[in-house]
């Protein structure tokens with residue numbers, strides 16, 4: 001199991017013995033979604049988080065992005081009831097809502113189903129540029145256009161997409177627009193919940209490649225919550241496996257599948273193709 005050895009300041013993310021509850025609501029009682037989870041992510045590292053449905057992956061992602069502090073309509077917010085979470089040097093458990101704008105400047109959150117949350121009345125260019133203009137209304141328009149075009153290009157979206165509205169795009173294209181929006185401010189930390197949902201196999205490698213580019217430049221770290229074993233293989237690095245809110249394994253994705261450390265991993269190993277047969281090589285070969 002991954003032990004937290006470094007101080008919070010020297011790692012991009014430190015999660016130390018964290019437990020998270022959903023408070024009682026309606027006829028449901030309080031529910032422990034994350035139970036004593038520890039892991040850390042170094043600068044220059046991309047960590048995968050996998051686990052079956054309901055294992056606590058999205059809750060971990062929400063906590064890392066300080067999403068529990070945001071107003072979310074009727075949605076019940078999770079609460080950190082034990083342990084400590086540091087992201088980019090911020091102590092998330094004791095953070096106040098008023099600190100979110102500063103926190104969000106460096107920490108981007110691609111939430112689950114982000115493709116469905118694109119503003120319907122805005123063009124793709126307006127959607128991707130929005131986080132930049134929210135920071136600086138007077139941002140130079142020509143520079144902004146180049147920035148948006150570059151991001152879309154990185155995600156294999158044609159330039160013509162800039163003037164399109166979300167409803168004119170496929171689900172996979174909308175997801176790529178959501179990824180571009182998450183990267184618009186050049187975040188130091190990216191928390192991505194199911195980033196490749198709906199994305200075609202042929203462009204999955206684009207997501208791995210853009211993360212790899214940022215990783216190599218340094219001062220960047222990411223957490224990918226995903227069911228997508230091929231994405232985890234393409235990204236490389238360590239993966240944390242969750243089951244019922246607890247960590248049941250840490251290692252490379254194929255190391256974990258081979259380890260059979262937990263019945264969940266054994267079942268998964270039987271369900272997925274071995275690395276030699278996965279299509280990622282194909283995708284990499286066809287990517288520009």
Ligand SMILES: Nc1ncnc2c1ncn2[C@@H]1O[C@H](COP(=O)(O)OP(=O)(O)OP(=O)(O)O)[C@@H](O)[C@H]1O
Nearest residue numbers: 022031033051052053054055056057058059060076
């Ligand atoms: N708003 C909520 N209110 C109460 N319980 C919740 C809420 N959201 C999630 N849970 C519960 O917390 C646990 C962890 O859920 P979570 O969404 O983090 O799992 P997950 O691994 O991301 O699942 P999936 O892969 O289906 O997205 C589950 O038992 C879930 O039912």
